[in-house]
Amino acid sequence: MSSALNALRVILVGMLDTEKRELLRGLPAVDAVLRMPAAVALAACHGTNATTAAVREALGRARREILAGGEPEASGETVCVAAAKLLSGRGLRRVINATGVVLHTNLGRSVLSERAMEAAVAAASSYSNLEYDLATGKRGSRYDHAVPLLKELTGAEDALVVNNCAGATLLALSAVVADAAGTPEVIVSRGQLIEIGGGFRIPEVLELSGARLREVGTTNRTRLSDYERAINEDTRAILWVHPSNFEIQGFTESVGVAELSTLGLPVVADVGSGALLPISDEPGVESAVRDGAALTIFSGDKLLGGPQAGISVGSSYWISAMRHHPLARALRADKLCLATLEATLSTYLEGTALEELPTLEMLHAPPEAIREKADKLAERITSVAPDLLIDVATSVARSGGGTLPLFEIPSYAVRLAGGAHDADALAGKLRLADPPVVGRVSEGRLWLDVRTLLDGDEDGVLRAVEAVSG
Ligand SMILES: *Cc1c(COP(=O)(O)O)cnc(C)c1O
Numbered sequence: 001m002s003s004a005l006n007a008l009r010v011i012l013v014g015m016l017d018t019e020k021r022e023l024l025r026g027l028p029a030v031d032a033v034l035r036m037p038a039a040v041a042l043a044a045c046h047g048t049n050a051t052t053a054a055v056r057e058a059l060g061r062a063r064r065e066i067l068a069g070g071e072p073e074a075s076g077e078t079v080c081v082a083a084a085k086l087l088s089g090r091g092l093r094r095v096i097n098a099t100g101v102v103l104h105t106n107l108g109r110s111v112l113s114e115r116a117m118e119a120a121v122a123a124a125s126s127y128s129n130l131e132y133d134l135a136t137g138k139r140g141s142r143y144d145h146a147v148p149l150l151k152e153l154t155g156a157e158d159a160l161v162v163n164n165c166a167g168a169t170l171l172a173l174s175a176v177v178a179d180a181a182g183t184p185e186v187i188v189s190r191g192q193l194i195e196i197g198g199g200f201r202i203p204e205v206l207e208l209s210g211a212r213l214r215e216v217g218t219t220n221r222t223r224l225s226d227y228e229r230a231i232n233e234d235t236r237a238i239l240w241v242h243p244s245n246f247e248i249q250g251f252t253e254s255v256g257v258a259e260l261s262t263l264g265l266p267v268v269a270d271v272g273s274g275a276l277l278p279i280s281d282e283p284g285v286e287s288a289v290r291d292g293a294a295l296t297i298f299s300g301d302k303l304l305g306g307p308q309a310g311i312s313v314g315s316s317y318w319i320s321a322m323r324h325h326p327l328a329r330a331l332r333a334d335k336l337c338l339a340t341l342e343a344t345l346s347t348y349l350e351g352t353a354l355e356e357l358p359t360l361e362m363l364h365a366p367p368e369a370i371r372e373k374a375d376k377l378a379e380r381i382t383s384v385a386p387d388l389l390i391d392v393a394t395s396v397a398r399s400g401g402g403t404l405p406l407f408e409i410p411s412y413a414v415r416l417a418g419g420a421h422d423a424d425a426l427a428g429k430l431r432l433a434d435p436p437v438v439g440r441v442s443e444g445r446l447w448l449d450v451r452t453l454l455d456g457d458e459d460g461v462l463r464a465v466e467a468v469s470g
Contacts, residue, residue, distance in 0.1 A: 016067075023066045028076045030055055038080035044467040046087045046434045058082035088432055096457045096464075098439040100411050100449025102362045103401030105197065107438065109301040109308070110401075111358040111454065115347065116306065116340040123339035130335045143323055145338045149345040153276060156289045156296070156313035160322050161341060165299040166200045167331040168310030169270050172295045173209035175321040176237045176266060184236040186211040186268075189222035191254055192241040196272070196402055202241055211236065221253040227263060237266045240293070242283060244272040245402035261292030266318060273403040274298030274311065276348050279363065280407045285313065294318045300337070302401045305359035306344035307337045362451055363399060367410045373450045374412035377458050381414060384462055385469035389418035397451040409451065416465070417445040426468065433464030 016024070033039055033055050043051040061082070062074040072078075095107055103109045112120070122128075133140035143160055150159035162168050177184035186206055193215065195201040206213045214235070216226040227238060238260050260267045269288045276285055282303065288296040295318050300309025310331070312322060322328060333341075347353040354360050374392045382390050397411035398404075416426060423441045430437040430446070437460065439448045448461060 054083035054086040094435045096437040097452040098448035100397035101400035110305045113356045116343040119339040119343035154313045158316045158319035159313040162310045162331040165310040168297045175325045177211040185214045185234045187214045188239045189217045240269045242272045258291035266294035269293035273302040274304040305357035307340040378414045384466040411451040413447040413449040415445040429468040
């Protein structure tokens with residue numbers, strides 16, 4: 001069979017012009033590329049099969065380029081580089097978070113619980129009553145799911161879940177100013193005109209909602225009288241925003257939701273992080289509701305420890321206005337979000353959130369347990385990478401995700417240095433491992449903070465370090 005294929009190739013190549021034939025002949029053989037040190041290193045990280053496939057693909061691309069009239073540079077080295085690119089960019093995949101940032105937005109924020117995963121599998125692999133009322137056999141509403149749980153947990157009259165918190169804020173403001181005659185105004189303190197990240201800026205979101213921004217106070221100080229003076233017949237609401245990702249310290253003054261609620265206008269409170277249990281001095285969702293916010297808005301995948309979601313809880317009147325606004329359809333949550341959110345919320349109701357939710361577990365694990373984890377990992381790494389300098393150091397973990405910017409969580413890191421690698425090169429190689437390991441470089445060493453390692457991650461770290469050392 002292969003001789004027949006070869007004969008066919010000879011005929012086909014014979015039909016090509018000499019120049020293309022020369023270029024094709026100049027391409028290195030798959031085996032020769034796989035024997036090169038760079039390819040051997042790739043195989044150590046990604047496995048022989050994946051590396052062989054990537055080298056074949058890289059050579060195939062070069063061949064197609066030649067046939068199309070191009071003259072690609074295709075030495076053994078360039079084929080290895082192309083194969084490495086193919087291997088590293090294989091879509092969305094698991095990553096080991098050794099940064100010590102628990103809610104790392106770039107690494108996917110919260111990690112879901114087993115219970116949430118089971119709910120996701122059930123919702124994904126079968127039909128569900130997503131929009132179907134089983135009692136009446138008629139159409140139901142996806143907006144009804146998770147609502148009873150949210151009402152019970154926050155004490156609010158009603159709730160609505162959409163795609164994310166930025167979307168919920170836009171929807172809430174749009175609903176509050178809808179149908180208003182003239183130019184509806186929303187009052188915000190200058191100390192709260194923030195950018196959350198990813199281009200989400202409060203003044204721009206307000207503009208998008210159709211409201212005119214009415215700024216009051218100054219960056220560091222805003223008083224109740226500033227709000228009072230700004231109220232006029234066009235005022236529709238007061239927006240209170242938690243300045244999640246920064247803190248102003250020193251000569252400051254701000255007005256809380258409770259006082260704002262005395263002004264007779266709906267208060268929209270964007271509390272962001274969605275802490276249902278106390279942590280540091282983070283404003284809890286429940287207290288905003290209790291303080292009288294008409295709408296309290298928060299993320300599902302920050303301190304709540306659930307899926308990406310934008311949750312609004314508040315008065316029946318304003319939640320209903322949000323539900324009926326056309327934007328609600330554009331921002332609606334999908335069934336996987338609703339299933340995993342319900343599973344996450346039920347752990348709070350049952351009092352098992354701290355044990356069941358990986359995010360909360362990582363945030364609250366006692367330093368002694370983290371120290372032990374670091375010592376064990378350091379010992380295992382030392383046995384597979386004798387050429388590296390390895391020690392354990394105290395480290396500071398963070399909650400991340402734009403929450404609690406000044407909150408330092410005592411932690412421990414395994415530090416790697418020495419051998420033939422500088423810390424940046426070592427970090428780069430670990431990022432190319434399978435699964436990739438993401439740490440941070442500081443003081444000339446690579447720090448692997450173990451607070452954010454999940455069960456079983458140590459084996460991945462070990463394999464990655466073993467592959468790059470020596
Ligand atoms: C994080 C945050 C948001 C955005 O939340 P997403 O769920 O990422 O859309 C909005 N407002 C505040 C105050 C936040 O902290």
